[in-house]
Amino acid sequence: xxxxxxxxxxxxxxxxxxxxxxxxxxxxxxxxxxxxxxxxxxxxxxxxxxxxxxxxxxxxxxxxxxxxxxxxxxxxxxxxxxxxxxxxxxxxxxxxxxxxxxxxxxx
Numbered sequence: 001x002x003x004x005x006x007x008x009x010x011x012x013x014x015x016x017x018x019x020x021x022x023x024x025x026x027x028x029x030x031x032x033x034x035x036x037x038x039x040x041x042x043x044x045x046x047x048x049x050x051x052x053x054x055x056x057x058x059x060x061x062x063x064x065x066x067x068x069x070x071x072x073x074x075x076x077x078x079x080x081x082x083x084x085x086x087x088x089x090x091x092x093x094x095x096x097x098x099x100x101x102x103x104x105x106x107x
Contacts (some may be wrong), residue, residue: 009040027090034091044102047071052094063094067105 003011013036022030047070054061072078081104085097 006041010018010037013037013040030091035093035096038092038096038099040082041099044099045106048102049104050102063093065101069105 020029022033025033047072049068051066051068053064053066055064056062068078083097083101083104085092
């Protein structure tokens with residue numbers, strides 16, 4: 001059965017790994033593996049403007065990023081989506097989900 005061309009780089013990365021079960025990697029190893037997997041998706045759509053902002057959090061600033069299709073211009077109102085990535089607050093980051101968020105903004 002053919003594999004989707006966008007999924008193939010992820011499967012190749014997993015196959016090339018040292019075959020250590022994810023639960024044995026620990027938080028640092030899981031972060032490294034997840035960063036590499038997300039990087040395999042590429043930079044995402046270029047027609048999206050971004051602005052890094054810090055939201056006020058109970059325990060300090062929360063790194064956040066606003067995404068907006070470049071084609072809209074600043075004066076045009078647009079629908080809003082708040083995306084909070086999972087990961088149990090252990091793996092994943094604003095950067096690992098950048099490609100996905102760019103794709104959502106473009107769509």
